[in-house]
Amino acid sequence: MDILKVENLTKKYGNFTAVAGISFSVQKGEIFGFLGPNGAGKTTTINMLTGLAKVTEGSAYLAGIDCVKETKRAQGLMGIVADESNLYPEMNGWENLNFCGALYGLEKNERKERAWELLELVGLKEVAHKPFGAYSRGMKRRLTIAAGIIHNPEVLFLDEPTTGIDVKSAREIRKMLLDLNKRGTTIFLTTHYIEEAERLCDRIAFIVDGKIVKIDSTRGLLEEAQRGQTVQFTLGNGSLKPCEILRGAFPGYRCQVIDAKTIRVHSGKAIDLIPIVDVFKDNSLALYEAKVIRPTLEEIFVQITGIEAKKIKTGGDKK
Amino acid sequence: MKAWIAFKNIFLKDMRNYYLKPPNISWGIIFPFAWTLMFFLRSQSTVDIRGILPGVMAMSILFGTTSMLAVTITFERRSRSFERLLLAPIDLNILMLAKTSGAVLFGIINAFVPVVFALFLVDLAGINWLVVLGSVFFIAVTSTFLGLLIAVTVSEVFEAQTFSNFFRFPMVFLCGLFIPIRNLPAILRPLSYAIPLTYGADILKTAINGEGHLMVGLSFFILIIFSLVFFTISTRNIKEKWIH
Numbered sequence: 001m002d003i004l005k006v007e008n009l010t011k012k013y014g015n016f017t018a019v020a021g022i023s024f025s026v027q028k029g030e031i032f033g034f035l036g037p038n039g040a041g042k043t044t045t046i047n048m049l050t051g052l053a054k055v056t057e058g059s060a061y062l063a064g065i066d067c068v069k070e071t072k073r074a075q076g077l078m079g080i081v082a083d084e085s086n087l088y089p090e091m092n093g094w095e096n097l098n099f100c101g102a103l104y105g106l107e108k109n110e111r112k113e114r115a116w117e118l119l120e121l122v123g124l125k126e127v128a129h130k131p132f133g134a135y136s137r138g139m140k141r142r143l144t145i146a147a148g149i150i151h152n153p154e155v156l157f158l159d160e161p162t163t164g165i166d167v168k169s170a171r172e173i174r175k176m177l178l179d180l181n182k183r184g185t186t187i188f189l190t191t192h193y194i195e196e197a198e199r200l201c202d203r204i205a206f207i208v209d210g211k212i213v214k215i216d217s218t219r220g221l222l223e224e225a226q227r228g229q230t231v232q233f234t235l236g237n238g239s240l241k242p243c244e245i246l247r248g249a250f251p252g253y254r255c256q257v258i259d260a261k262t263i264r265v266h267s268g269k270a271i272d273l274i275p276i277v278d279v280f281k282d283n284s285l286a287l288y289e290a291k292v293i294r295p296t297l298e299e300i301f302v303q304i305t306g307i308e309a310k311k312i313k314t315g316g317d318k319k
Numbered sequence: 320m321k322a323w324i325a326f327k328n329i330f331l332k333d334m335r336n337y338y339l340k341p342p343n344i345s346w347g348i349i350f351p352f353a354w355t356l357m358f359f360l361r362s363q364s365t366v367d368i369r370g371i372l373p374g375v376m377a378m379s380i381l382f383g384t385t386s387m388l389a390v391t392i393t394f395e396r397r398s399r400s401f402e403r404l405l406l407a408p409i410d411l412n413i414l415m416l417a418k419t420s421g422a423v424l425f426g427i428i429n430a431f432v433p434v435v436f437a438l439f440l441v442d443l444a445g446i447n448w449l450v451v452l453g454s455v456f457f458i459a460v461t462s463t464f465l466g467l468l469i470a471v472t473v474s475e476v477f478e479a480q481t482f483s484n485f486f487r488f489p490m491v492f493l494c495g496l497f498i499p500i501r502n503l504p505a506i507l508r509p510l511s512y513a514i515p516l517t518y519g520a521d522i523l524k525t526a527i528n529g530e531g532h533l534m535v536g537l538s539f540f541i542l543i544i545f546s547l548v549f550f551t552i553s554t555r556n557i558k559e560k561w562i563h
Contacts, residue, residue, distance in 0.1 A: 050406055052562060076408035086399040090336050102328035103407035105321025147403075 003028040003154055003186050004049070009058035011044050011210075018044045020210040021058065026155065026188055031181050033201035034190040037307060041210040042190035043083065046159050049188075050080050063154050076104065079153035079185075083160040085140035089133030093124050093143050096132050097150055104151035111150075118146040122176060138169025142176065149185060156180070158189040162196060174200055198297040206305055214304045218297065225295035225303070228268040232293050233276075235261050236286025249279045264293065325409045326417040333421035337391045347425070351379045351433035368441045373523035374496035376430045377516060380458045381487060384426035388419060388466035389479035396474070396561075405561065411554055419463045426459030450526035450535060457542035458519035464549035465515075471556040490516045515545040 004026035011019040019041040026032040034042045047053035049060050051071040060067040067074040087096040094115055101111035119125040122142040127135065132143065141161065148156055161177065162170035177200060181187055191197050197204050198218060205215040216224070235242055242263050243255035254266040265271060273290060280287050301307070337343065354375045355368070395401035404414055437443060465486060473479050492498065493507060494516040500508055511517050518538035525531030531538075 052402065052406065054562060072408045072410060075406060078406075080406045082399060082402060084399050086403055088332070088336065088400055089398070091332070099328055099332055100403070103325050103404070103409065105324045105408075107324070 001028045002026065004060070004062050004188065006049070006060045007058055009045065009048060009060060010056045011041070011048055011053060012056045018210055019048065022205075022207070022210070022212045023058075024205055024212060024215055026186060027203075028154075028186055029181070029184060030202040031177070031187040031189065031200050033197040033204045034188070034207055035192070035194065035197045035204050035301065036190075036207035036305075037192055040207045042192075042207060043159055044210075045207070046080075046157050046188075046190060050078055050157055051075055076151075077154040079148035079151070079156040081145050081148040081156065081158045081161065083163060085137070085144040087132045087140070087144055087147060090131060092129045092131050093119060093135070094128040096143060097147055100147040101150045106151060114150055118150060121179075122146045123172075136169070137165045138172065141165055141169065141173055145173070145176065145180075149180065153185070155186045155188055158187060160190055160192070162191070162193065170196075194296075194298045194301055204297075206301060208305045208307065221297060221300050222295065225300045228266060229271045230264055230266045230293040230295060230299075231271050231273065231276075232258070232262060232264045232289075232291050233280075233287060234289040235263070235280070236288055242280070242283075242285055245279060245283050245285075246276065250276070322409055322413050325407060326413055326420075329404070329414070329417035330420045333391065333418065334424070337387060338421050338425040343387065343425070347379070347383060347429045348432055350382060350429070351375050351436070354378060355433065355436070368437050369443070369528060372433060372437055373520055373527050375433045376455065376523060377458055377494070377496060377520045378491060379429040379433060380426040380455065380519075381462045381490065381516060383429040384422045384459055384462040385466035385469065385483045385487060386480070387425055388422040388463050389470045389473070389483050390476055391422075392418065392467065392470035393473060393476045393479045396470075397476070401561075405557075411557065412550075415467065415550070415554055415557070419467055422463040422466060423456070423459045426462060427455055430455040430459070447526040450522060453539065454519050454522035454526060457539065457546065458516065458523075461515035461519065461542055461545045461549065464546055464553060467553040468549050468556075471553050471560065490514050493517070494520045496520045515542055518542050518545075 002025040006025065007023050008021045009019060009023070010017070010021045022041075022045065024032075034045065036042055044053060048055050049062075049067055051067070051074070055068045062074045063077055065074045065077065088099070091099065097115035097118055098111050101114055106114065116125070116128075119128050122145065124139060124143055124146070127139065132140065135143065145156075145158070145161070148158070158177070162173055165173070174196065177187060177189075187200075189200065201218050203215070203217045204221065205212045207213070214221070233242070243257055246253060246255045246263075246265060250265075252267060253271070256264045256266065258264055265276065277287060277290075355371065358371045358375075392401065395404075404418070405411075407414070409417075434443070466483065469479055469482050469486070473482050489510075493500075493503070493511045493514060495511060496516075500511045500517070503511060518533065518541045521531040521533045522535055522538045523531075525533075525535055
């Protein structure tokens with residue numbers, strides 16, 4: 001069942017198109033990820049869905065409610081966690097949650113009960129009376145997520161949930177998000193961390209330059225890539241150009257240079273290693289290692305978008 | 320009911336987090352005291368406390384509300400906590416009324432600080448307190464909404480302060496509190512009638528000393544119009560600038 005349905009959503013700033021007519025749906029109970037480099041249109045999409053940006057064209061329905069025309073009604077069904085921990089620094093953890101509950105109209109007793117329940121859930125009960133400003137980044141992020149679900153929203157929108165926090169806290173947050181999802185919270189998240197999308201998401205949309213270039217289940221994306229085979233070769237002599245030699249000998253294979261001594265050979269079918277080894281031998285190339293590589297989401301992303309994986313972490317451009 | 324819960328909690332949070340902080344309470348006491356002292360030094364002998372009361376009250380409200388509101392909203396915008404309010408399922412008008420109600424109350428409290436001082440020094444008999452309260456309320460509302468207009472226009476806290484002064488000081492000199500409007504150069508007189516403080520101060524002068532020269536009912540009506548205009552422009556600007 002679709003809880004969020006987006007059709008032809010477009011955002012233009014003058015002549016610049018930030019989001020170009022994207023369509024997708026999010027199913028109830030899933031974790032849906034928007035993966036793309038900085039400036040791809042991820043935050044603009046979230047802003048349009050949550051009512052922080054005006055929609056130029058298109059429609060979005062959350063649980064049947066028009067997010068464009070009935071924004072305030074739709075906001076009541078959303079939990080929103082911005083890419084910055086934007087709670088009140090002078091208020092303590094409990095006060096912040098209590099206040100956020102009040103913004104959604106929760107009664108005093110309900111807010112109180114829910115705030116303690118969430119503080120327990122995000123592991124901050126011990127520091128409930130400490131000012132938010134004194135929390136570590138990871139703790140701030142956890143409390144901000146708790147504030148996003150204080151009213152039991154239909155969908156939790158998370159913009160870059162682990163950006164700018166340490167590895168340990170990021171891992172805790174990912175675990176927390178999976179726990180929340182197990183409890184029934186539908187999650188829509190944006191990220192530029194491929195591993196994060198792979199670990200968390202049931203389905204992923206690759207967004208580049210405001211357009212969705214691929215949308216599929218994480219498993220589907222991996223299976224599609226695994227239909228072929230990738231073999232990594234470690235060679236001894238870096239002065240020759242093994243990829244050029246292999247391309248000449250096996251036009252059906254794709255060859256990628258990883259570093260001075262390592263190459264990867266891709267094929268849509270199983271790769272017969274003996275002829276390749278013979279070619280290396282004929283060209284006096286020492287072969288030290290050959291191993292089959294399981295394609296990762298990172299490789300699939302690179303294949304589909306043409307964007308180097310390392311660049312999406314720094315907001316790089318297309319190849 | 321849900322909107323009321325949100326309204327009440329935004330108001331209470333702002334009172335606790337901003338308006339009832341010790342530095343602001345002390346500011347609310349020091350400011351009118353400083354103004355009274357200034358008039359005392361100027362007169363070089365005694366000061367007509369009852370005579371200057373409307374002016375000190377009006378300025379306490381004007382400076383208190385515009386300073387606090389412009390700074391708190393700009394500060395929340397910078398820290399992005401204001402975004403949280405915009406994303407809550409609360410109508411923008413109710414949200415902004417909740418955000419401004421703390422400043423209005425702060426302005427009203429500020430206005431009565433000099434009254435408390437004056438109670439110990441002069442006879443305040445014969446004052447129409449109902450009209451005073453109404454006037455104080457509307458000066459607080461118009462000044463707060465002016466602060467809101469400033470907050471929506473700027474993006475930095477220091478800009479909010481500078482921009483506030485751009486309006487406040489001319490208002491103080493043009494509103495007739497210290498220089499009667501009839502004594503102002505003819506070219507400036509129309510400006511006096513284009514600022515809300517003129518009408519609020521005139522009602523205070525009428526209610527406290529019987530010295531106002533405008534009809535009280537008309538002044539109240541004009542203050543309501545100013546409030547509506549400032550609030551409407553502010554919320555329209557929020558929709559255009561902050562929900563872009």
